[in-house]
Amino acid sequence: MKQIALILAALSFATLSQAALKPGDSLTPYTIHNVATGKEYCQVCAYGAKPAKVVAFGKLNDEAFWADLKKLQTIATANPKLGVFAQVIDSKDSDAIKAAAEKNGITFPVVVAVEKDWDNAYKVKGVSRTIYYAQGKNKIAWTATGLDDKAAAELTNQVTKDLKS
Numbered sequence: 001m002k003q004i005a006l007i008l009a010a011l012s013f014a015t016l017s018q019a020a021l022k023p024g025d026s027l028t029p030y031t032i033h034n035v036a037t038g039k040e041y042c043q044v045c046a047y048g049a050k051p052a053k054v055v056a057f058g059k060l061n062d063e064a065f066w067a068d069l070k071k072l073q074t075i076a077t078a079n080p081k082l083g084v085f086a087q088v089i090d091s092k093d094s095d096a097i098k099a100a101a102e103k104n105g106i107t108f109p110v111v112v113a114v115e116k117d118w119d120n121a122y123k124v125k126g127v128s129r130t131i132y133y134a135q136g137k138n139k140i141a142w143t144a145t146g147l148d149d150k151a152a153a154e155l156t157n158q159v160t161k162d163l164k165s
Contacts, residue, residue, distance in 0.1 A: 020123045025140050027133060028121035031114040032087065035094040036101070040114055043085070044138060050083035051134065052162050054155070056147065058128040060091040065128050066104045068147035072130070075156055076108050081163050085109040089124060130155065134162045 021027075029044040043055070056072055058065025069086050076084040085108055088097050092112050101110045119125065132142040132155055142158050144151040 020125070020127075020129065020145075021131065021140055021143060023140050023142060027131075027138050027140065030118040030121065032085075032111040033094070033114050034109045034111050035088075035097045036109065038094075043087075043111070046083070046085070046109075051081055052079075052132070052159055053083040053134070054130065054132045054159075055084075056086040056128070056130045057089050057122070057124045058086065059126075060088050060093070060097060060100060062128060064146060066100065066106075068128060068130065069101075069106050069110075070104060071147050071152040073106055073108065075152070075159060078156075079159055079163055082159055085111055087111050087113060089113075089119075089126065132158060134158075 027044050029042045031040055032043040032046075033040050054072060054075070056065070056068055058068065065086075072084055072086070076082055086101075086106070088110060091097060094112070097110055097112065113119075122131075128146045130144050130147050130151070131140055133139060134141045141162070142155060144155070147155070
């Protein structure tokens with residue numbers, strides 16, 4: 001009986017640790033606040049006219065997050081049909097976030113969540129994550145934790161392919 005309980009506990013832990021969104025999953029809309037403009041809007045709806053979208057999640061003082069956003073800035077600049085935004089997950093300090101975006105040359109929207117329970121749907125759990133969704137289906141096509149050079153190349157290839165079709 002103890003072995004069965006241990007196996008079930010291990011399976012539950014493995015399921016929880018893998019609970020992040022993955023390709024094929026749908027995105028749930030929630031309200032965000034754009035720190036540069038002060039506007040609040042639905043993050044899924046905001047880029048409805050764009051055929052492909054990318055969102056990156058990360059922490060305000062995480063240098064790796066801002067390095068990821070610089071890579072996304074390059075991808076966004078090369079693909080004007082791509083909607084890109086980033087969400088800071090550990091701060092609501094609009095002035096500090098706006099200053100960090102400007103310092104790092106980020107011109108796409110950097111936002112914070114208005115709704116407290118946004119992470120119930122996105123399962124970011126405090127980890128930098130990049131999610132790409134394409135073709136207006138509101139379904140994830142690609143995702144990665146962070147955005148190292150290999151992941152950035154994969155994302156660039158996927159975006160280029162999708163925006164050609």
